[in-house]
Amino acid sequence: MLTKVGIFFSNPGAKFSPASSASATHFQVSYGMSSRLIYNIRQLVNARMESHLLRGAELNSLPCIDNAWIFIEGDQIADFGPMSELPADLLDRITRSRQNAWGSGTGDTVIDAAGQFVLPAWCDSHTHLVFAGSREEEFVDKIRGLSYAEINARGGGILNSARKLGAASEDSLFNEAWKRLEELRRLGTGAIEIKSGYGLTVEGELKMLRVIKKLKERSSVSIKASFLGAHTYPSEYKDDHAGYIDKIINEMLPVIARERLADYIDVFCEKGFFDAAETETICRAGMSYGLKPKIHANQLNLSGGVQVGVKLGAISVDHLETMDEDTIAVLKNSNTIGTLLPTAAFFLRMPFQPARLLIDAGCAIALASDFNPGSSPSGNMNLVVAMSCIQMKMLPEEAINAATLNGAYAMELGDSLGSLTPGKRANLLFTRPIPSLAYLPYAFGSDLIDKVMIGGEFV
Numbered sequence: 001m002l003t004k005v006g007i008f009f010s011n012p013g014a015k016f017s018p019a020s021s022a023s024a025t026h027f028q029v030s031y032g033m034s035s036r037l038i039y040n041i042r043q044l045v046n047a048r049m050e051s052h053l054l055r056g057a058e059l060n061s062l063p064c065i066d067n068a069w070i071f072i073e074g075d076q077i078a079d080f081g082p083m084s085e086l087p088a089d090l091l092d093r094i095t096r097s098r099q100n101a102w103g104s105g106t107g108d109t110v111i112d113a114a115g116q117f118v119l120p121a122w123c124d125s126h127t128h129l130v131f132a133g134s135r136e137e138e139f140v141d142k143i144r145g146l147s148y149a150e151i152n153a154r155g156g157g158i159l160n161s162a163r164k165l166g167a168a169s170e171d172s173l174f175n176e177a178w179k180r181l182e183e184l185r186r187l188g189t190g191a192i193e194i195k196s197g198y199g200l201t202v203e204g205e206l207k208m209l210r211v212i213k214k215l216k217e218r219s220s221v222s223i224k225a226s227f228l229g230a231h232t233y234p235s236e237y238k239d240d241h242a243g244y245i246d247k248i249i250n251e252m253l254p255v256i257a258r259e260r261l262a263d264y265i266d267v268f269c270e271k272g273f274f275d276a277a278e279t280e281t282i283c284r285a286g287m288s289y290g291l292k293p294k295i296h297a298n299q300l301n302l303s304g305g306v307q308v309g310v311k312l313g314a315i316s317v318d319h320l321e322t323m324d325e326d327t328i329a330v331l332k333n334s335n336t337i338g339t340l341l342p343t344a345a346f347f348l349r350m351p352f353q354p355a356r357l358l359i360d361a362g363c364a365i366a367l368a369s370d371f372n373p374g375s376s377p378s379g380n381m382n383l384v385v386a387m388s389c390i391q392m393k394m395l396p397e398e399a400i401n402a403a404t405l406n407g408a409y410a411m412e413l414g415d416s417l418g419s420l421t422p423g424k425r426a427n428l429l430f431t432r433p434i435p436s437l438a439y440l441p442y443a444f445g446s447d448l449i450d451k452v453m454i455g456g457e458f459v
């Protein structure tokens with residue numbers, strides 16, 4: 001539903017005249033960069049002159065401008081405001097674009113977004129996007145009534161993915177992951193964190209991290225990599241946990257650090273996997289190489305993962321299906337973000353994360369997809385946002401903030417992504433014409449994303 005009404009021919013001598021409004025006085029034309037003026041926007045969502053991590057009640061505050069324009073220079077947001085305060089030079093662009101119609105120009109465009117809502121692109125701060133093959137056979141086994149333990153005994157679960165990954169070439173892994181990433185880009189994801197953790201051998205983990213590195217180099221989506229060698233124990237280390245942890249610390253980490261393959265260290269802190277003390281040991285080893293912790297915590301049990309994460313200054317503790325008052329109190333008094341993964345709880349038919357308790361306590365909350373072949377075979381952030389409202393009683397404003405701005409902070413990208421803020425990267429979602437913002441999570445099954453812009457370019 002985007003209507004490109006014309007091409008603006010830039011005048012090399014032009015300078016923007018100061019606008020009458022305070023919100024539109026701080027930019028000038030930078031020559032040599034293409035620009036885009038989007039106007040008549042029904043509502044510009046999460047438009048902030050500055051941004052910070054949102055906690056508790058702040059999550060409910062989503063600044064929006066009705067009947068708005070936004071101006072993009074190169075790959076960055078330059079300015080925005082209401083149509084009633086459109087600077088004269090920008091108004092002139094619209095007028096001229098209507099008169100000039102089409103022609104060869106500088107690539108500068110003027111876009112009429114009548115009826116559309118424009119939001120920052122989603123920031124998905126927790127995924128396992130790189131994997132070899134899907135696991136729908138386990139999905140059917142579960143429907144037939146097999147337990148998680150029985151599926152594991154049949155060779156299912158994470159070890160199933162590890163076996164498939166071991167057999168896959170780096171190229172085929174990359175090609176599969178690229179297709180998934182392209183699909184997510186069209187669904188509105190502009191930044192994503194991707195974990196290793198299906199290798200569970202030195203070669204396997206390195207292979208995954210090299211694939212993530214290649215995705216980083218080739219995609220316009222901003223990508224962060226987490227090393228999750230401590231996802232589970234490979235079968236040969238079933239009875240030798242210390243031996244596998246030693247391998248992670250002394251064989252995997254030094255190579256990963258040398259080749260700069262990861263930004264974060266992650267551990268699956270859970271009963272039967274890595275306990276709190278082991279999690280701390282592995283995280284501290286990662287931290288000695290400059291990798292900050294992002295931890296899988298409290299999915300199935302009160303694992304102590306939140307406490308370890310907060311103690312180590314983790315960027316985030318993720319999952320949090322199982323929380324008690326003490327654990328919430330620890331999280332709310334920290335700078336660590338609680339990342340909630342509702343589609344994983346949905347797919348596993350587990351109780352959802354207690355988002356309301358966490359927000360009301362004053363925690364900083366992000367939403368992510370946990371995209372992985374076993375427990376969340378979807379990276380669709382539109383669905384994540386809808387599910388957080390439907391099942392976790394987050395308000396649409398809270399969900400959108402958690403899936404954009406706080407998601408960006410959960411990848412340390414809050415200064416450059418997650419809100420429509422001058423100087424930030426121009427990652428924008430354009431909805432189809434919808435009656436209100438709440439319609440997005442309400443009509444959860446509809447495809448409501450019309451266009452996606454990443455770094456100033458339409459996908």
Ligand SMILES: [Zn+2]
Pocket residue numbers: 126127128296370
């Ligand atoms: Zn995960």
